[in-house]
Amino acid sequence: MSSSQSMLSRRDLIKRFGAAAVAGTGLFGFSNQAWSSKSAHIVIVGGGIGGAATAKYLRLAHGKVRITLVEPNPEYTFCPGSNEVFNGHETLENLTFNYDTMRQRYGVNVIQDKAVAIDYAKRQLRLGSGENVSYDKLVVSTGPDFIYDAVEGYSAAHAAGDLPHAWKAGAQTAKLKAQLDAMPQGGVFVMSSPDGAYRCPPAPYERVSMIADQLSRTNPTAKLIILDSKNRYTFQEHYEHYWTERYGFGTENEVISWVAEKDGGRAVKLDARNKTLITASGEKIKADVINIIPPHKASKFAIDAGLAQGQRWVDFEAKTFKSLVDPNVYVIGDMVNAPMSKTGMIASNQAKVVVESIVADLEGREPGTPFIANNCVAIISDDYGMTIADTHRFAGDRYLVQQRISEVTDNPYVRHIRADLAKNWQRTFRKEIFH
Amino acid sequence: MKIKNQLLKTALVACLALPGLVIAAEAKLSDAEVNEINAQFPMPSGKMLGDSCAACHGTLGAEFNEGMPPLAGMDRQHFIDLMKAFRQGDFPTIVMHDVAYVYTDAEIEAMADYFASLPAEQWPAPNITESAFLNPDGTIKQIGGAQ
Numbered sequence: 001m002s003s004s005q006s007m008l009s010r011r012d013l014i015k016r017f018g019a020a021a022v023a024g025t026g027l028f029g030f031s032n033q034a035w036s037s038k039s040a041h042i043v044i045v046g047g048g049i050g051g052a053a054t055a056k057y058l059r060l061a062h063g064k065v066r067i068t069l070v071e072p073n074p075e076y077t078f079c080p081g082s083n084e085v086f087n088g089h090e091t092l093e094n095l096t097f098n099y100d101t102m103r104q105r106y107g108v109n110v111i112q113d114k115a116v117a118i119d120y121a122k123r124q125l126r127l128g129s130g131e132n133v134s135y136d137k138l139v140v141s142t143g144p145d146f147i148y149d150a151v152e153g154y155s156a157a158h159a160a161g162d163l164p165h166a167w168k169a170g171a172q173t174a175k176l177k178a179q180l181d182a183m184p185q186g187g188v189f190v191m192s193s194p195d196g197a198y199r200c201p202p203a204p205y206e207r208v209s210m211i212a213d214q215l216s217r218t219n220p221t222a223k224l225i226i227l228d229s230k231n232r233y234t235f236q237e238h239y240e241h242y243w244t245e246r247y248g249f250g251t252e253n254e255v256i257s258w259v260a261e262k263d264g265g266r267a268v269k270l271d272a273r274n275k276t277l278i279t280a281s282g283e284k285i286k287a288d289v290i291n292i293i294p295p296h297k298a299s300k301f302a303i304d305a306g307l308a309q310g311q312r313w314v315d316f317e318a319k320t321f322k323s324l325v326d327p328n329v330y331v332i333g334d335m336v337n338a339p340m341s342k343t344g345m346i347a348s349n350q351a352k353v354v355v356e357s358i359v360a361d362l363e364g365r366e367p368g369t370p371f372i373a374n375n376c377v378a379i380i381s382d383d384y385g386m387t388i389a390d391t392h393r394f395a396g397d398r399y400l401v402q403q404r405i406s407e408v409t410d411n412p413y414v415r416h417i418r419a420d421l422a423k424n425w426q427r428t429f430r431k432e433i434f435h
Numbered sequence: 436m437k438i439k440n441q442l443l444k445t446a447l448v449a450c451l452a453l454p455g456l457v458i459a460a461e462a463k464l465s466d467a468e469v470n471e472i473n474a475q476f477p478m479p480s481g482k483m484l485g486d487s488c489a490a491c492h493g494t495l496g497a498e499f500n501e502g503m504p505p506l507a508g509m510d511r512q513h514f515i516d517l518m519k520a521f522r523q524g525d526f527p528t529i530v531m532h533d534v535a536y537v538y539t540d541a542e543i544e545a546m547a548d549y550f551a552s553l554p555a556e557q558w559p560a561p562n563i564t565e566s567a568f569l570n571p572d573g574t575i576k577q578i579g580g581a582q
């Protein structure tokens with residue numbers, strides 16, 4: 001730094017570069033990516049799949065913009081693959097990434113803090129530390145939050161304590177795994193599966209399948225019950241087909257039971273002290289391990305910052321994913337009200353649409369037409385996988401969706417290779433986002 | 436199977452649709468419908484289409500160590516021939532026939548051009564410092580660029 005620069009007060013620096021530049025280290029160390037006060041400053045809130053993909057693809061598209069990523073955690077643990085922790089086929093370690101590559105390879109200034117508010121008029125993001133970061137464009141991908149009290153008596157405190165939802169992979173996943181491993185022989189596991197839009201539609205059933213696989217070896221007389229708040233779910237025919245084969249699904253001795261909403265499956269109340277879930281029809285189900293997956297809504301930050309405009313989800317302009325609240329703010333991922341599944345692949349591909357829109361704005365041209373694919377591979381076991389292929393074609397004010405789901409098959413080769421494909425997908429996807 | 440799929444789609448519409456953002460009721464848009472949409476809006480670029488394949492085929496299609504094949508540096512005509520064969524369901528595949536059926540000829544050709552322009556080299560792991568994708572100082576090159 002030149003002496004004239006070093007004479008600037010910290011306040012001045014914050015004004016000129018945003019708190020990001022002050023807090024960061026080695027910002028000027030990149031020969032070809034030196035940040036100048038003239039280049040646009042893109043600030044990203046949330047270092048999950050949507051946010052990390054935005055940072056990476058923005059740098060791939062543009063060498064000069066300054067990129068700041070605000071994320072409270074030093075590491076990110078992928079949800080995709082986290083259900084396989086329950087049968088010991090995956091480790092949380094393997095699913096966890098730090099932000100070193102973002103910093104070093106992509107020249108992203110990563111601030112470990114929480115965003116708390118947006119000053120739209122001043123184009124400033126307020127952080128938990130109290131500092132304000134100025135932005136030219138803000139991208140928000142803070143994921144979902146949970147409507148805990150949809151099951152009366154359940155709370156965020158319970159989730160962080162003895163009743164993990166484990167719907168954000170990490171410590172809660174490990175806790176639930178430990179509880180399952182410690183379950184008494186012949187014990188009962190009960191899951192409450194939500195209605196409404198939630199992240200990864202097949203994941204509750206995938207989770208139950210992974211748990212059943214584990215228990216088939218360690219606790220073969222245990223029972224698993226899914227209390228569902230809906231009547232249909234993704235890949236249902238695949239799950240039922242496999243559960244029938246392996247777990248006597250639909251018989252008196254079934255290991256896995258599924259109770260649809262119309263049959264009284266909705267869990268409405270938790271009696272935590274007695275480890276009991278109470279259903280809409282008043283039935284009390286006592287269990288050794290309870291896993292409540294609450295219904296979702298947009299993240300607290302998106303709601304507090306007004307992006308959700310008092311609604312449950314965040315609306316956006318179809319072509320660019322610009323917020324309807326302010327065109328300098330982009331919104332993507334699980335928190336948006338899109339006619340798309342809430343998946344990591346969708347969040348990552350929405351990120352690429354945002355990058356195109358930002359770069360087009362910088363270059364003073366119309367952004368290109370978006371195209372968003374979601375190819376989801378899920379598993380029921382190591383030797384049974386299935387796929388769903390969605391494409392979302394932009395059509396002005398909306399997206400047109402085409403969808404194909406793989407057929408149920410008894411061909412062991414096809415089943416197996418689809419399961420291998422799922423593992424393949426998870427590995428490649430993790431690298432796509434964080435390498 | 437068909438009826439169940441239809442039910443599923445209806446359920447999705449019910450929970451996700453909002454005015455102005457409506458899911459098509461049919462599972463497949465006809466060629467005429469796709470052409471009509473593509474006549475109204477510029478076609479998505481080869482990069483926009485191609486980058487949406489990255490979750491399975493790697494960043495810029497440069498994943499060479501997995502079952503799903505790399506696309507970076509692929510011969511243009513080979514890509515076109517394969518995608519058209521997938522689209523027509525010429526031979527059984529694990530998933531590509533369910534992916535490729537949505538693309539037009541022009542879209543397939545644009546993706547072919549994009550992937551053919553990229554280096555046929557593994558996307559560098561974090562500990563790799565020498566790569567066609569990296570500058571000498573370890574930062575990323577703007578290969579593939581903007582749209």
Ligand SMILES: Cc1cc2nc3c(=O)[nH]c(=O)nc-3n(C[C@H](O)[C@H](O)[C@H](O)COP(=O)(O)OP(=O)(O)OC[C@H]3O[C@@H](n4cnc5c(N)ncnc54)[C@H](O)[C@@H]3O)c2cc1C
Pocket residue numbers: 045046047048049050051070071072073076078079080081082083113114115116141142143144166167168169199200203299301332333334335342343344345346347376377
């Ligand atoms: C069990 C399970 C299995 C799944 N399997 C798959 C799968 O196979 N394939 C697939 O595509 N998807 C899968 N998903 C879904 C996928 O994980 C999500 O769709 C994806 O993570 C959405 O990305 P996002 O960026 O919206 O949110 P996230 O990835 O959750 O990232 C949000 C980030 O924002 C941060 N944040 C929150 N608040 C603030 C704040 N105030 N300030 C700063 N940062 C903040 C959080 O710490 C977090 O890092 C699965 C999900 C689950 C639960």
